[in-house]
Amino acid sequence: MKRFSVNALLLCTLTALPLHSNAETVMADKALHEARSLVKTYGSNLKAALKPAIKNGGPVNAINVCNLEARPIADTLSAKSDWKxxxxxxxxxxxxNTPDQWELMTLLQFEQRKAAGEDVKTMEHSELITQNGQSVYRYMKPIPTAGLCLKCHGTELGNEVSAKxxxxxxxxxxxxxxxxxxxGAFSLKKIK
Ligand code: HEC
Structure with a gap:
């Protein structure tokens, strides 16, 4: 009998705990969903700007696209959402684009996770952190280097690319x- 009541008590405790954090979990799920979707849009908008620019004018011309368009694309997404x-x-x-403290730690963790054999393509990290006394939801997802990127981020750049x-x-x-x-990584911060 005694054994039963201890189990019952344990059961109550276990079921009571998730009830308390349920609202938070739902909020975090929603934020995670939003963050993933924004990253997808940002990534495909960048590629959509970069690919034709390289095709039409070569990498030197495309540098201007990265230089002039990468940030406005991010800013437009920020303006249309609750995120930076x-x-x-x-x-x-x-x-x-210099990382802040949290981003730096997360980027280092991504490198460690990659070294431990994790697939970069599916890697991500989200966390509710306290910043200046406020809770902030943050999300990061690594950006793998593809063949296309090497023209401007690789070891052997063309002379014109280097000069530009x-x-x-x-x-x-x-x-x-x-x-x-x-x-590098996409980095999102929920600001509203
Ligand atoms: C045509 C040249 C070019 C190509 C190709 C290119 N980039 Fe870049 N990349 C740039 C430039 C220029 C910047 C700086 C943009 C700015 O001023 O915000 C940049 C910035 C970045 C940044 C932001 C962090 C930083 O270093 O400031 C990331 C991440 C990045 N590139 C990833 C990639 C990936 C991944 C690819 C391949 C899919 C790629 N780039 C292809 C020129 C290029």
């Missing part, structure tokens, strides 16, 4: 990548 949408990396080309990048980004760190490397 951006990209960052351990080796940035544009210093405006030097001109626009004298402190460029975003070279020397190989296919499959983590080039």
């Amino acid at each position: 949408v951006s990209r960052t990396s351990l080796k940035v080309r544009n210093a405006d 990048l030097d001109e626009l980004y004298p402190y460029d760190q975003a070279v020397g990548f190989s296919e499959g490397d983590i080039r």
Whole structure:
């Protein structure tokens, strides 16, 4: 009899716990869903801008697309949503994309997870953090380096590409990548 009541008590405790956090879980699920969908849109909008630019005018011409359009595409998505949408990396080309503390830790974790054999394509990280006394929902997803990226982020860049990048980004760190490397990550912060 005693045994039964202990079990019953345990059962109550176990069922009571998830009830408490249920609302939070639902909120986090919704945020995660939104973040994933925004990243998908941002990624495909970037590719849609980059691919024809390379095809029509070569990589030198396409540098202008990345230089002028990458941020406005992110800003448009941010304006239309409750999120701040951006990209960052351990080796940035544009210093405006420099990671903050949380992004830096997450990027380092992605590298560790990749080294441990995890597939970069399905990797992501979301977390509710406290920032300046407020709870902020954050999300990051690594961006793998594809063959297409090497023209501007690889080890052997064309002379014209190098010259143009030097001109626009004298402190460029975003070279020397190989296919499959983590080039950087999409980073989203829920602001509303
Ligand atoms: C035509 C040249 C070009 C190609 C090809 C290119 N990029 Fe970039 N990339 C740039 C430029 C220029 C920037 C800086 C954009 C800015 O000023 O915000 C950049 C910035 C980035 C950033 C933001 C972080 C940073 O370094 O500032 C990421 C992430 C990135 N590129 C990933 C990729 C990936 C992944 C591919 C392949 C799918 C790719 N790029 C292909 C030129 C290129």
